Amino acid sequence: MGRVNTPVLTNTQQAELERELKSNDNHSFRMRCQAILLKAAGRNSKDVALIVGMCHVSVNSWLKRFKNDGIEGLKIKPGRGRKPLLDKIADKEAVLAAVKANRQRIQLAKADWQATRQKGSKPVSESTFRTFLKTLVGDINEFADG
Structure with missing residues (x-):
């Protein structure tokens, strides 16, 4: 069995993740918050992946972004999609x-x-x-x- 990559959350981070999980309109953002909270509770990535509906590699990728950028790292960055032909x-x-x-x-x-x-x-x-x-x-x- 592999090691469990458990993030250590401060009380403010935990409270902010729980608040966003309950109140944010974006479903995928809420799932990312839930994944971080489950990982902080000590679950392994495969269990978290089954619960939130993404693969374990994605869980680890979002965890890495959270560790680097905080809760802002869980948001989708702008610039995705096809660029307009006319500016x-x-x-x-x-x-x-x-x-x-x-x-x-x-x-x-x-x-x-x-x-x-x-x-x-x-x-x-x-x-x-x-x-x-x-x-x-x-x-x-x-x-x-x-």
Whole structure:
């Protein structure tokens, strides 16, 4: 039988983990808090994994993050997922200029805008271009209302 990697929790850490376990809206975050509390109680990783519904390697990974970063280490870090093809800050002016030049034809505006883009950048579909325009219009309307 392998060694049990038991974290030593202070009273404040224990209280904070229990509070987050009971009150946090994010289910996966609550499961991570429960895993740390169970490990602190002396359970081995495989038992904890069966209780919280993850593999024992994940339990040990979250335990390592908790030891390094505290309760903040149990939260998902930003930046996951697919990055947007169009950036509101970088592409806003060029897209608006292309639309002003071709107000009646979005296809022509998109073609003009893509001609000015850097080489090697991914092509954008017409629906993505339209969605980006809608977000820009929403931002402009919020700015005008506020």
